[in-house]
Amino acid sequence: MxxxxxxxxxxxxxxxTVANTSMPNHNYNMKHFLLLISIILVTNFSSYCQSQQNGSGLIQITTPIDNKTFAIKKLTKDSVLLYTGRLSNIDQEIRQGKFYFFNNGKVCASGEYDQNIPTGLWIYYNETGDILYKINYSKVIDYLKNEAMNYTPxxxxxxxxxxxxxxxxxxxxxxxxxxxxxxxxxxxxxxxxxxxxxxxxxxxxxxxxxxxxxxxxxxxxxxxxxxxxxxxxxxxxxxxxxxxxxxxxxxxxxxxxxxxxxxxxxxxxxxxxxxxxxx
The missing domain is CATH 3.30.2420.10 (TonB)
Structure with missing residues (x-):
């Protein structure tokens, strides 16, 4: 040739650095989207547990809201608030619903999770409360679904x-x-x-x-x-x-x-x- x-x-x-890598084979259908979501959920828990085991020094407070929902609050070792939100599973710490993140006592970002997956519109703020930028993660999920179902070589x-x-x-x-x-x-x-x-x-x-x-x-x-x-x-x-x-x-x-x-x-x-x- x-x-x-x-x-x-x-x-x-x-x-x-640039490296040459051999390429894997891929099938293009919905099962790959489902596999992608499964990988996301499984790896999130293992990574989080590792962070805790490594002694991050962060303080976590969980409070039952009802039988299926728990409030979570994460602080530094000096009790500085980092974020608040809700969990649907306290053992596996599955994030579900709205989360608020803080810098110096002020909200610096907010967004929602659906079973640990960021979804909807996430908004980031500067120190004066003005919007820095927005990210629509639902758009990303919809894109992945569409590609998995409709794309063929x-x-x-x-x-x-x-x-x-x-x-x-x-x-x-x-x-x-x-x-x-x-x-x-x-x-x-x-x-x-x-x-x-x-x-x-x-x-x-x-x-x-x-x-x-x-x-x-x-x-x-x-x-x-x-x-x-x-x-x-x-x-x-x-x-x-x-x-x-x-x-x-x-x-x-x-x-x-x-x-x-x-x-x-x-x-x-x-x-x-x-x-x-x-x-």
Whole structure:
């Protein structure tokens, strides 16, 4: 075959390292959305328990409201209020309903959870109470549902390729290695996408208040039109970080699509989105 074949690089956001990674196979239907939600819920509890075991020094107060609902209040070891909210399960600490977060006694953010998943409109405020920005996480959930139910790889384009080319595709016909990789906003894709994420990524307030950091690995397809399609969590963190990583990737501006034999093709990419609290 003429030309060089390029495997997909993994972007380390907030880090200059680039690594080549082999690509997993994916099925595109509703069960992957359900699996995504299941991963989010399971990993959230294990991560939270670990935080407690590591001795975060935070004080947690839970008060029964009724048989199914508990009020939760989290404070620093110096009794400074961090946030308040409600739980539907006190043993697994499943967040359910409205949460309010505080800086210096003033509300700095508010939003709702549905079984630990951020949903609806989340609003962040500055020190004077003015709105800094809003994030609609219901829009992200709806996007994931739509992609899981409606997206299928464009099998028509595969008619342009031979059996020899199939070794560069996964079982769904999506390329994992191509002659010309997708390009984001110019020639320096790694730097430009890092800048996009750095500018648009919002550190989830729950994770920040609990001192939770980590890297969320997301796979997504850059399709023949340069759009981000069907993002899936490959290596998750807690719920809040997972959803925010999906949001910032799914809202990415269009890319220049990858090409194989000078034909635009669907290309599978891996995006590791790194969350690190500033000192």
């Amino acid at each position: 003429a030309g060089n074949i390029y495997k997909n690089p993994a972007f380390y956001i907030n880090n200059n 464009d099998s028509v384009i595969n008619k342009n390729f031979s059996k020899e080319d199939e070794k560069y595709m996964n079982k769904n016909g999506t390329f994992v290695a191509v002659e010309k990789m997708p390009v984001f906003n110019g020639n320096d894709t790694t730097k430009n996408f890092e800048e996009y994420v750095s500018k648009n990524l919002k550190y989830p307030i729950y994770a920040e208040k609990n001192g939770i950091e980590g890297t969320v690995w997301v796979t997504a397809i850059i399709d023949v039109n340069g759009k981000i399609r069907n993002p899936e969590i490959m290596k998750p963190s807690i719920t809040d970080l997972n959803i925010e990583a999906i949001r910032v990737i799914s809202e990415s501006p269009a890319w220049k699509p990858g090409c194989h034999k000078k034909i635009p093709v669907n290309v599978l990419y891996i995006f590791p989105i790194k969350f690190k609290i500033r000192d």
